[in-house]
Amino acid sequence: AIQMTQSPSSLSASVGDTVTITCRASQGIRNDLGWYQQRPGKAPQLLIYAASSLQSGVPSRFSGTGSGTDFTLTISSLQPEDFATYYCLQDYNYPRTFGQGTKLEIK
Amino acid sequence: EEQVVESGGGLVQPGGSLRLSCATSGFTLSGYWMTWVRQAPGKGLEWVANINRDGSQSNYVNSVKGRFTISRDNAKNSLFLQMNSLRAEDTAVYYCARDVTHSDISGHYFDAFDTWGQGTMVTVSS
Numbered sequence: 651a652i653q654m655t656q657s658p659s660s661l662s663a664s665v666g667d668t669v670t671i672t673c674r675a676s677q678g679i680r681n682d683l684g685w686y687q688q689r690p691g692k693a694p695q696l697l698i699y700a701a702s703s704l705q706s707g708v709p710s711r712f713s714g715t716g717s718g719t720d721f722t723l724t725i726s727s728l729q730p731e732d733f734a735t736y737y738c739l740q741d742y743n744y745p746r747t748f749g750q751g752t753k754l755e756i757k
Numbered sequence: 758e759e760q761v762v763e764s765g766g767g768l769v770q771p772g773g774s775l776r777l778s779c780a781t782s783g784f785t786l787s788g789y790w791m792t793w794v795r796q797a798p799g800k801g802l803e804w805v806a807n808i809n810r811d812g813s814q815s816n817y818v819n820s821v822k823g824r825f826t827i828s829r830d831n832a833k834n835s836l837f838l839q840m841n842s843l844r845a846e847d848t849a850v851y852y853c854a855r856d857v858t859h860s861d862i863s864g865h866y867f868d869a870f871d872t873w874g875q876g877t878m879v880t881v882s883s
Contacts, residue, residue: 651819682867686802693852693873694794694802699859700867737802741868745818746804 652676652740656749662757668726671752673738674719681717682742688751689734697736698723730756759783759872761836761853766877773843777877779836779853784872787811787831790856792870793838795849795879803849806838807856820846843881850876 653676663669673683681701686694696705698714701721711726725732733756738749765777779791793805806827808815815827826839836853854870861867 680865684868684870686870688802693875694854694870695873696869696871699869700861703859703867705869705871739802739804739868739870744816746807746868748802748804751801 651745652679652742652747654738654740654747654749656736656738656752658752659750660753660755662755663728664757665728665730667728668724669728669754671723671725671736671754673716673721673723673749675721675740675742676719678718679740679742682740683714683716683721684739684741685712685714685723686737686739687732687734688737689731694737725754728754759855761855761872761874763851763853763874763877766851766879768880768882769843770883771844771881773881774839774841775843775879777838777840777851777853777879779838779874781834781836781855784855786829786834786836790858790868791827791829791836792854792856792868793827793836794852794854794870795847796852796876797846797849800849805851808836840879843879845881848879848881850878852876 683701685698688694702714792807806817808827824842828837853874855872857869858866
C-alpha cells in the first residue's frame with residue numbers, strides 16, 4: 651500500500667497567519683490526492699480534490715499544489731474555524747490511504 | 758439536502774458480527790460510488806472499502822478483506838457494511854461517504870468524498 655506521510659504532525663499558528671502542510675507519497679501518485687478537514691467530534695469535510703481543485707463552497711483561502719510524490723495544502727489568513735486536523739488521501743490506487751493527520755492549533 | 762446517516766453500531770464481542778447501514782437522501786444513490794471510512798478512538802482516518810454504482814465492484818483495505826462485505830440497495834437508497842469475525846482493532850467510528858468521482862478532460866477520475874454522515878461507533882470488546 652502507498653504510504654502517505656504528512657508534516658508537521660502538529661502546528662501552532664495565530665489567526666491571520668498563513669500555514670502550509672505537506673504530504674509525501676511513498677511512490678508517484680500523479681495528482682490523485684485530496685485534502686480533508688476534521689473538526690473535533692465532527693465528520694471530515696472535503697477541501698481539495700485532484701491535488702489543486704477547490705471543492706465547491708470551500709473558502710478560497712485554502713489551496714493545494716503538487717504532483718508525483720510531494721503535495722502541499724496552504725491556508726492563508728487563518729480564521730478561528732480553521733483550527734482543526736487535516737488529512738491527505740491518495741486515490742491513485744487501492745487501498746486508498748490517508749496521511750496520519752496534521753493538527754492545527756491556536757497559538 | 759443531500760444527506761447520509763449511518764446506523765447499526767454498538768458493542769460486540771470479539772469474533773462477533775455487526776451490520777452497519779447508511780441511509781441516503783436528497784440524491785440518487787445509483788449515480789455514485791460509496792465509501793466506508795473508519796476512525797479508531799484518538800487516531801486518524803482509515804479508508805475501509807468502496808463500491809461502484811451498481812454494486813458489481815468493490816475494494817477493501819487488506820486488514821478487513823475476507824471479513825467485511827460492502828453492499829448496496831439502490832432501490833432502498835441504502836449502503837451496508839457487513840462485518841464478521843470482528844477484532845478489538847476494528848473498534849472505531851465508521852463513516853459512510855459519497856464519492857462524486859470528478860473527472861478531468863482526459864477521462865481520469867478523482868475521488869472526492871463530498872458528503873459524510875455523523876458516524877456510528879463500533880466497539881469490539883469482551
